[in-house]
Every structure is written in structure tokens, then in C-alpha cells.
Amino acid sequence: MLQQYTKEFNYNLRLAAPVMLGMLGHTFVGLIDNIMVGQLGTAELAAVSLGNSFMFIAMSLGIGFSTAITPLIAEADGENNFASGKLAFKHGLFLCTTLGIILFLGILVAKPLMYYMEQPIEVVELAIPYLDLVAVSLIPLIVFQAFKQFSDGLSMTKYPMYATLIANIVNIFLNYLLIFGKFGLPQMGIVGAAIGTLVSRLIMVVFLWFFLKRREKSKAYVTNVKLFVLQSNMLKKILTLGFPSALQMFFEVGIFTSAIWISGILGKNPQAANQIALNLSAMTFMVAMGLSVAAMVRVGNQKGLQQYRELRRIAFSIFLLTFFIEIIFALCFIIFNNMLPEIYLDVDDMENLVDNTEVMTIAAKLLLIAALFQISDGIQVAVLGALRGLxxxxMPTAITFFAYWVIGFPVSFYLGLYTEYKSVGIWIGLLAGLTTSALLLYARFHYLSKDLIIKKDNS
Incomplete structure (x- = not known):
């Protein structure tokens, strides 16, 4: 019985692994920024956290919207319909580029809100110039996402990974030069980190386009793209899929962003500790995101073939694999909860010893809560990928709103600001939201997949 699911593990991992590494690459940029900036002090680390909270919201909308491209490409690939696939890619690229520009302008407009959010003023003053530059990187990032989701839809998952790895090497090198002022360059602090992020994201787009242009399977899609020759029905189709997908990711990222802001009300040290735990949790989440894309692609393929029993079996194999992997991550967070925060701060800095010790103590406690929600976080995003494949x-958009903002956020807000739990209370709210989401989304997929099988059997 179990073997019918476990026999798919190898293929699922081969499909998902490049996506995982590519998604980890995005997060790795933040990890490197956080580790390097953390050497400057807890205020600088909190400033990067505050600046990136605005970026997370914009990125969630852009990346969430771009996921509409993958199931359309996967279905067209399953049907061997090149014309439909190219149409979906072209319109997706146009809409993602437009959205990237809109989100960049939106961040510039929203930036002054930092002064009205009860955040530490020294943190706000550091965050403003950082955000000015990082906001520009939204445009190439979301254009990259359009290419990436297209590539994933064709099951060519390794090329976005290659582009991301190259970009990360550039980011680390530029961070070292510009944050600390090496080889005669000016010491720019967190502004240097922002420049590194911007340049690396531009490089990602160029390299991914170069890789796809050289592959026989994708070359015809990415060349001779008449970007401004558009069809209203395809624009509507992608918007119909993309807008709810963007909201799904926005609702989840939004509650994690609210955790940053609530932590900022508690002070710079709780905010810095929250950033450490959030960054580590994001690393493990990207593994689940890779499996989510695998679910989206494989379910989309089976939908195109109308093989609904296989669709359900394959989806459950991915859910089971996700469950096993997330248990491993949970154990790592429990075992190493005191050691992991030390990566981010200079433990030998006697001048900031009190601040650094407080940050590491809080972060260690938050990692225990993060360990608990590894399973629910992984399952909910894997099931969400399968639903997008369908x-x-x-309905998944309504479920995510209910889970995160009717259940999760009120718990975070109350426990974080009005009880002695403080930072731990904020993360208990995250746990409540993620667990609710996982249970309801799984129930939704179970119902839909059974219904498809019944309808086909009765037809």
C-alpha cells in the first residue's frame, strides 16, 4: 500500500531538487545579507528586517502571481500543444513585467509608513536607504519569476537553479566588498548589501534567458516573443489564475510580515531575533516550495492527460515525501536551536554582548516554535501546489485568508502584545494559522480529486 506512494519519491525529488536549490538561492541572498549585516550590530540587522518586510509583501504578490504560468505550461506540455504554451508564456511575461514595475512604485509610495509603525527610530533611519535600492530589484526579480515558472512548467527545473547559483556568487562577492569596504571601496554597510542584491537579481534574469535560449525544448518559446501583441482571453485567463494565487501567498507572507512589525513594537532586539528565526524558517520553507512546484507540474500534466487516479496517487506521494522531510527539519531546529542563532551575530563582540545575548536567547525559543510548524507549513504549501495544478x-484563497487572518493574526497580536509570551506568543499565532491552513487545504484537495475520479467513472 505504502509502496505505491514511496516509489514516486525518487522522481519527485529529481524534479523538485533544482527548484528547491533555486528557491533556496533566493533565500540564501537574504541569509548572506543577514549574516554579514549582523556583524555590524543588532540595529543594522533589525533595519534589514524592517526593510525586507516591505519587500516580502511585494514579492509575495509578484511570485504568487507568476505561479499561474506553471500549470498552464504544464497542461500544454502534457497535451503537446506548443501554440497554447507559447501564448501562456508571452502573456505571463508581459503581466509579470508590468506587475514588477507597479510593485516597485508601490514600495516607494509606502516607504514613509515606517515612521508611523512604532518602530525604533534608529532602525527606521537605517532601513530607508536600504529599501530605496532593494525596491528596484523587484522588477528583475519578478521578470525572472516569469521565466522560472515557464521553465518549471516544462519540467526544466535545473536552469533557474543554475542562474540563481551564479547570482548568489556575485551577491556574496559584492556584499564582502561593499558592506565592509574591501580593496579600497567605500564601507557602505547595509546599503552595500542592497547594491549586491540588485546586481545579483539583474544577473539572474540574463543568465536564465541565456540558458533557455540554448535549449532545444525551450528555444522556440523564448525567442521571437511579440510581447505587446496580446489576446484579451489569455490575459483574462492568467489574471483569473494569477490574482488568487498572488493573494494566497500574500496572506501567508503577510502574517509573517506582521510578526516583524509586532516584534518591532517590542524593541530592536526582539525584532532582530524574529529576523533570525524567520530567515532560518524561510530556508526550510523553500524546500517545501520545491515540492509544491513538483506537485503543480505533475498534477497539471495528469490533468492534461485526464488521468485522475494517477493524479491523486502522485499528489499524495508528494505530500508524504514532504511530511518526512519536514520531520527532519523539525528535529534539526529542536537539537540546534541554541547554536543556529550564533551564526548571525558576533559572539565575541564585548561591546554589544548584552544585546547579542538577548537576541540569541529569544531566537532560540522561537526556533522551538518553528520546529512545531515545519510539518503544517510544508504540507500546506505542497497541497496548495497540487490545487494550483488543478x-x-x-477556494484556496478563501482558506488561506481565514487561516492566517481570522485565526493566526489575532492570536499573534494578542499573545505578542498583551501577554508575557511576547515574541513566543507571536510565533504561536503563526503555528495556529499554518496548521489551520494545512488541514483545510488538504480537505479541499481530497474532495476535488475524488470528485474528478467519480465524474470520469460515471461518464
Whole structure:
């Protein structure tokens, strides 16, 4: 019985692994920024956290929207319909580029809100110039996402990974030069980190386009793209899929962003500790995201073939694999909860010893809560990928809103600000939201997949 699911593990991992590494690459940029900036002090680390909280919201909308491209490409690939696939890619690229520009302008408009959010003023003053530059990187990042989701839809998952790895090497090198002022360059602090992020994201787009242009399977899609010759029906189709998908990711990222802001009300040290735990949790989440893309692609393929029993079996194999992997991550967070925060701060800095010790103590406690929600976080995003493969987006959007903002956020807000739990209380709210989301989304997929099988059997 179990073997019918476990026999798919090898293929699922081969499909998902490049996506995982590519997604980890995005997060690795933040990890490197946080580790390097953390050497400057807890205020600088909190400033990067505050600046990136605005970026996370914008990125969630852009990346979430771009996921509409993958199931359309996967379905067209399953049907061997090149014309439909190219149409979906072209319109997706146009909409993602437009959205990237809109989100960049939106961050510039929203930036002054930092002064009204009860955040430490020294943190706000550091965050403003950092955000000015990082906001520009939204445009190439979301254009990259359009290419990436297209590539994933064709099951060519390794090329976005290659582009991301190259970009990360550039980011680390530029961070070293510009944050600390090496080889005669000016010491720019967190502004240097922002420059590194911007340049690395531009490089990602160029390299991914170069890789796809050289592959026989993708070359015809990415060349001779008449970007401004558009069809209203395809624009509507992608918007219908993309907008709810963007909201799904926005609702989840939004609650994690609210955790940053609530932590800022508690002070710079709780905010810095929150950033450490959040960054480590994001690393493990990207592994689940890779499996989510695998679910989206494989379910989309089976939908195109109308093989609904296989669709359900394959989806459950991915859910089971996700469950096993997340247990391993949970154990790592429990075992190493005191050691992991030391990566981010200079433990030998006697001048800031009190601040650094407080940050590491809080972060260690938060990692225990993060360990508990590894399973629910992984399952909910894997199931969400399977639902996107079915092109079911409206009900999952309602579910994610309910889970995170009706259940999760009120718990975080109350426990964080009005009880002695403080930072730990904020993360208990995250746990409540993620667990609710996982249970309801799983129930939704179970119902839809069974219904497809019944309808086909009765037809």
C-alpha cells in the first residue's frame, strides 16, 4: 500500500531538487545579507528586517502571481500543444513585467509608513536607504519569476537553479566588498548589501534567458516573443489564475510580515531575533516550495492527460515525501536551536554582548516554535501546489485568508502584545494559522480529486 506512494519519491525529488536549490538561492541572498549585516550590530540587522518586510509583501504578490504560468505550461506540455504554451508564456511575461514595475512604485509610495509603525527610530533611519535600492530589484526579480515558472512548467527545473547559483556568487562577492569596504571601496554597510542584491537579481534574469535560449525544448518559446501583441482571453485567463494565487501567498507572507512589525513594537532586539528565526524558517520553507512546484507540474500534466487516479496517487506521494522531510527539519531546529542563532551575530563582540545575548536567547525559543510548524507549513504549501495544478485557486484563497487572518493574526497580536509570551506568543499565532491552513487545504484537495475520479467513472 505504502509502496505505491514511496516509489514516486525518487522522481519527485529529481524534479523538485533544482527548484528547491533555486528557491533556496533566493533565500540564501537574504541569509548572506543577514549574516554579514549582523556583524555590524543588532540595529543594522533589525533595519534589514524592517526593510525586507516591505519587500516580502511585494514579492509575495509578484511570485504568487507568476505561479499561474506553471500549470498552464504544464497542461500544454502534457497535451503537446506548443501554440497554447507559447501564448501562456508571452502573456505571463508581459503581466509579470508590468506587475514588477507597479510593485516597485508601490514600495516607494509606502516607504514613509515606517515612521508611523512604532518602530525604533534608529532602525527606521537605517532601513530607508536600504529599501530605496532593494525596491528596484523587484522588477528583475519578478521578470525572472516569469521565466522560472515557464521553465518549471516544462519540467526544466535545473536552469533557474543554475542562474540563481551564479547570482548568489556575485551577491556574496559584492556584499564582502561593499558592506565592509574591501580593496579600497567605500564601507557602505547595509546599503552595500542592497547594491549586491540588485546586481545579483539583474544577473539572474540574463543568465536564465541565456540558458533557455540554448535549449532545444525551450528555444522556440523564448525567442521571437511579440510581447505587446496580446489576446484579451489569455490575459483574462492568467489574471483569473494569477490574482488568487498572488493573494494566497500574500496572506501567508503577510502574517509573517506582521510578526516583524509586532516584534518591532517590542524593541530592536526582539525584532532582530524574529529576523533570525524567520530567515532560518524561510530556508526550510523553500524546500517545501520545491515540492509544491513538483506537485503543480505533475498534477497539471495528469490533468492534461485526464488521468485522475494517477493524479491523486502522485499528489499524495508528494505530500508524504514532504511530511518526512519536514520531520527532519523539525528535529534539526529542536537539537540546534541554541547554536543556529550564533551564526548571525558576533559572539565575541564585548561591546554589544548584552544585546547579542538577548537576541540569541529569544531566537532560540522561537526556533522551538518553528520546529512545531515545519510539518503544517510544508504540507500546506505542497497541497496548495497540487490545487494550483488543478487550476483551483478561488477556494484556496478563501482558506488561506481565514487561516492566517481570522485565526493566526489575532492570536499573534494578542499573545505578542498583551501577554508575557511576547515574541513566543507571536510565533504561536503563526503555528495556529499554518496548521489551520494545512488541514483545510488538504480537505479541499481530497474532495476535488475524488470528485474528478467519480465524474470520469460515471461518464
Amino acid at each position: 487550476q483551483d485557486v478561488t
